[in-house]
Amino acid sequence: MKLMEVKDYKEMSEKAAKIIIEQIKKKPNSVLGLATGETVLGTYAALADDHRRNGTSYERVHTFNLDEYLGLGPDHPNSYHYYMNRHLFSHIDIPVSQTYIPNGLADDAEAECKRYENLIDEVGGIDLQLLGIGRNGHIGFNEPGTPFSTVTHVVELAPSTRQANARFFPTLEDVPSKAITMGIATIMKSGHIILLASGKTKAPIMAQLFEKDVTPLIPASVLKTHPNVTIIADQEALSLVRDEQRKVYAI
Numbered sequence: 001m002k003l004m005e006v007k008d009y010k011e012m013s014e015k016a017a018k019i020i021i022e023q024i025k026k027k028p029n030s031v032l033g034l035a036t037g038e039t040v041l042g043t044y045a046a047l048a049d050d051h052r053r054n055g056t057s058y059e060r061v062h063t064f065n066l067d068e069y070l071g072l073g074p075d076h077p078n079s080y081h082y083y084m085n086r087h088l089f090s091h092i093d094i095p096v097s098q099t100y101i102p103n104g105l106a107d108d109a110e111a112e113c114k115r116y117e118n119l120i121d122e123v124g125g126i127d128l129q130l131l132g133i134g135r136n137g138h139i140g141f142n143e144p145g146t147p148f149s150t151v152t153h154v155v156e157l158a159p160s161t162r163q164a165n166a167r168f169f170p171t172l173e174d175v176p177s178k179a180i181t182m183g184i185a186t187i188m189k190s191g192h193i194i195l196l197a198s199g200k201t202k203a204p205i206m207a208q209l210f211e212k213d214v215t216p217l218i219p220a221s222v223l224k225t226h227p228n229v230t231i232i233a234d235q236e237a238l239s240l241v242r243d244e245q246r247k248v249y250a251i
């Protein structure tokens with residue numbers, strides 16, 4: 001795990017976008033793993049801007065999103081399908097047929113999980129996976145306690161996650177209670193993982209991530225066992241991490 005400490009959200013977003021763009025230049029048919037939430041919005045805006053200005057092409061890229069709420073279809077404004085179209089896919093030249101997100105309306109959610117996991121394997125696995133981190137340490141929707149061996153599966157969302165994500169919905173009751181998410185083992189199969197963290201709300205969990213040993217109680221801690229992880233975090237997110245810890249992981 002390597003740590004890139006940046007000043008603020010803007011710098012974090014620019015650095016993440018730069019790594020993604022370099023990946024696509026190096027391998028035009030890259031497979032990207034994508035996240036949703038607030039943290040990655042700046043990265044997507046930077047990618048859209050780069051596509052507009054410099055014409056970086058996504059024609060041969062495939063993308064796999066981490067998760068989707070169960071019960072929400074692509075036209076629902078709170079679905080992750082909708083989010084991805086709005087914030088990234090409609091701004092770049094990626095063919096829609098090469099963008100994959102779990103189907104939140106699948107009749108058989110378990111079968112959908114298997115299909116999704118197989119699709120990732122069929123394209124040869126994810127080259128570069130982008131992650132945010134939940135305030136409780138979740139990655140994707142893998143909540144604390146999830147075994148590290150899990151592949152794509154249906155999850156019951158933690159009350160704290162529903163609460164944290166309620167800001168995107170009209171009321172807390174509107175936040176779905178279940179989702180489909182890539183599992184921790186799915187995420188760990190990726191060649192390179194970038195985890196982004198910004199702002200004071202992430203400071204307590206970032207401190208835990210650096211201080212504590214690897215444990216399923218902090219799902220993101222599994223990243224310490226992956227050979228190629230880059231954390232890009234801003235000063236506020238790192239404000240509770242001790243200097244000694246920062247030095248151990250600093251690039």
Ligand SMILES: O=P(O)(O)OC[C@H]1O[C@](O)(CO)[C@@H](O)[C@@H]1O
Pocket residue numbers: 035036037038039040131132133134135140141161165
């Ligand atoms: O970026 P945010 O909105 O803080 O969310 C952090 C993580 O939590 C999720 O929104 C899921 O709750 C992920 O999609 C995201 O990576």
